Amino acid sequence: MGTGRSGPRVLVIRLALLALLLAAWEGFAGGLGPTWRLVDPIIVGRPSAILADLREYAASGLLGRDLRTTLIETFLGLGLGIAGGVAVGLLFGYWRTMAEVLEPLMVALNSLPRITVAPIVILWFGLGMTSKVMLSLFTVFFVMFFNTFLGIRTVDGELIKAVRVMGGTARDVTRMVVIPSVTSWIFAALRTSVSFALSGAVVGEFIGSTEGLGYRMLIAAGTLETDRVFAIMILLMVIGSGLVELTRRVEGYLLRWRPSLTAMG
Amino acid sequence: MRIAVDRLGVRFQRGVEALRDVTFEVGSGELVALVGPSGCGKSTALNAIASLIPPGEAEVTGTILIDGTDIRLGKARQAALGYVFQRDTLFPWRTVLQNVEAGLEIRRLPKGERRAKANSLIELVGLSGFGHYYPHQISGGMRQRTSLIRTLAYDPQVILMDEPFGALDANTRLILQAELIRIWAQHRTTILFVTHDLTEAITLGERVIVLSKRPGRISAVHDVPIPHPRDPFELHGRREFADLHGAIWRSVSQDFRGAGR
Numbered sequence: 209m210g211t212g213r214s215g216p217r218v219l220v221i222r223l224a225l226l227a228l229l230l231a232a233w234e235g236f237a238g239g240l241g242p243t244w245r246l247v248d249p250i251i252v253g254r255p256s257a258i259l260a261d262l263r264e265y266a267a268s269g270l271l272g273r274d275l276r277t278t279l280i281e282t283f284l285g286l287g288l289g290i291a292g293g294v295a296v297g298l299l300f301g302y303w304r305t306m307a308e309v310l311e312p313l314m315v316a317l318n319s320l321p322r323i324t325v326a327p328i329v330i331l332w333f334g335l336g337m338t339s340k341v342m343l344s345l346f347t348v349f350f351v352m353f354f355n356t357f358l359g360i361r362t363v364d365g366e367l368i369k370a371v372r373v374m375g376g377t378a379r380d381v382t383r384m385v386v387i388p389s390v391t392s393w394i395f396a397a398l399r400t401s402v403s404f405a406l407s408g409a410v411v412g413e414f415i416g417s418t419e420g421l422g423y424r425m426l427i428a429a430g431t432l433e434t435d436r437v438f439a440i441m442i443l444l445m446v447i448g449s450g451l452v453e454l455t456r457r458v459e460g461y462l463l464r465w466r467p468s469l470t471a472m473g
Numbered sequence: 474m475r476i477a478v479d480r481l482g483v484r485f486q487r488g489v490e491a492l493r494d495v496t497f498e499v500g501s502g503e504l505v506a507l508v509g510p511s512g513c514g515k516s517t518a519l520n521a522i523a524s525l526i527p528p529g530e531a532e533v534t535g536t537i538l539i540d541g542t543d544i545r546l547g548k549a550r551q552a553a554l555g556y557v558f559q560r561d562t563l564f565p566w567r568t569v570l571q572n573v574e575a576g577l578e579i580r581r582l583p584k585g586e587r588r589a590k591a592n593s594l595i596e597l598v599g600l601s602g603f604g605h606y607y608p609h610q611i612s613g614g615m616r617q618r619t620s621l622i623r624t625l626a627y628d629p630q631v632i633l634m635d636e637p638f639g640a641l642d643a644n645t646r647l648i649l650q651a652e653l654i655r656i657w658a659q660h661r662t663t664i665l666f667v668t669h670d671l672t673e674a675i676t677l678g679e680r681v682i683v684l685s686k687r688p689g690r691i692s693a694v695h696d697v698p699i700p701h702p703r704d705p706f707e708l709h710g711r712r713e714f715a716d717l718h719g720a721i722w723r724s725v726s727q728d729f730r731g732a733g734r
Contacts, residue, residue: 367562370556371575373556374555374627389566466609
């Protein structure tokens with residue numbers, strides 16, 4: 209948070225630190241001649257080699273394909289997970305009996321480490337994209353579900369009273385109070401969901417697949433192509449933080465009425 | 474519009490009796506203050522009049538008529554009733570302007586009319602220029618002003634106010650009291666104003682109804698013989714104010730001392 213608001217001085221220090229770190233990595237991995245070499249580049253890779261590998265990866269056309277696959281899985285999983293989680297969360301919020309009956313089940317499913325469902329999901333949905341979408345969906349679903357449910361439960365009763373006393377109907381209450389307050393909870397969960405969706409897709413690719421960034425990374429690790437592993441890690445980092453930053457901005461705009469997210473004035 | 478409360482009793486499910494046998498009237502266009510020690514059931518009385526007490530929560534006995542119609546018949550009261558809460562209940566996701574428009578939106582008023590009306594009210598209480606601020610960006614006094622005009626916006630015939638200035642600092646409180654008097658003198662809406670502050674009750678009310686500690690019963694009703702519009706800033710120094718305050722205080726201090734337990 210707040211990374212975009214730091215002054216130029218901080219930015220300069222950050223860039224200098226990053227350059228230093230990369231130079232040290234390059235040097236110790238032997239990139240600046242044998243004198244500095246401390247570790248085997250097969251184990252730790254080397255920035256220059258990683259960059260070269262990234263170029264090659266892109267040129268071969270594989271990168272485009274893998275990227276496409278992983279992103280489609282991520283976005284489908286994210287979209288479906290959000291839709292499903294919000295829908296079921298609303299259902300639970302409005303239908304108390306169902307919530308009371310099924311809450312332990314949801315809590316149990318949620319406490320299951322997400323990755324552990326991967327093998328069964330692959331078994332059910334095969335090696336194609338579907339299984340990754342499902343896994344991604346599964347991880348996102350619970351975050352959205354619990355936030356939506358909690359959002360409905362914590363709607364401010366005083367605000368409902370205020371609408372009632374102004375002559376508002378149940379529909380007015382929904383429109384003027386429930387939807388805006390639940391929306392804020394949903395948006396709060398969105399940032400987590402975005403990174404969850406990406407990890408869901410990549411982990412799914414680890415377990416069993418034929419393409420995608422996760423698949424390519426696992427293959428590279430198996431054949432000791434350390435540079436490729438790092439190249440993909442860096443790609444994932446960029447994609448992940450890009451998506452999170454995007455959500456943060458959208459959220460900051462939509463929730464500008466919230467004190468913590470807006471600048472005063 | 475006239476409020477007639479007849480032998481109102483409220484007993485909560487957990488056995489707490491909040492009000493017993495409370496009977497009073499607020500005449501059309503009258504500004505009446507209901508004062509009592511904390512926990513005496515003042516707010517409960519307002520909630521009962523606004524039918525904001527959920528049926529499962531308490532047993533309500535007696536009758537409450539608004540302009541001769543029993544409030545339990547619902548519907549009719551809604552168009553006519555305004556309620557200003559203790560804590561400002563502004564929608565945090567709406568700007569000042571959008572908050573003031575809320576009641577008009579519920580009444581399906583066209584957008585242009587809504588905006589015009591809200592803006593004129595915003596001007597009335599000196600909030601011009603703050604229409605596009607969100608509640609968290611303005612002061613407590615401004616928020617409570619916004620609450621007040623949000624209620625005024627849809628022209629309720631009766632306004633119930635539950636310690637609306639209780640959370641404000643002394644000076645802001647006086648300013649808002651003066652504003653309320655000014656607006657009331659213009660519109661002559663029926664107002665029932667609940668407060669635990671005797672000074673505030675005498676400042677505002679044409680009559681002051683005093684409730685005893687729990688279970689709340691009416692222990693006294695005093696006319697305030699100071700003509701309206703009054704000036705809260707000047708009033709407190711006046712002789713008749715001090716005399717009345719002293720007289721009422723003597724009659725209730727025993728109750729106020731024992732309250733809050």
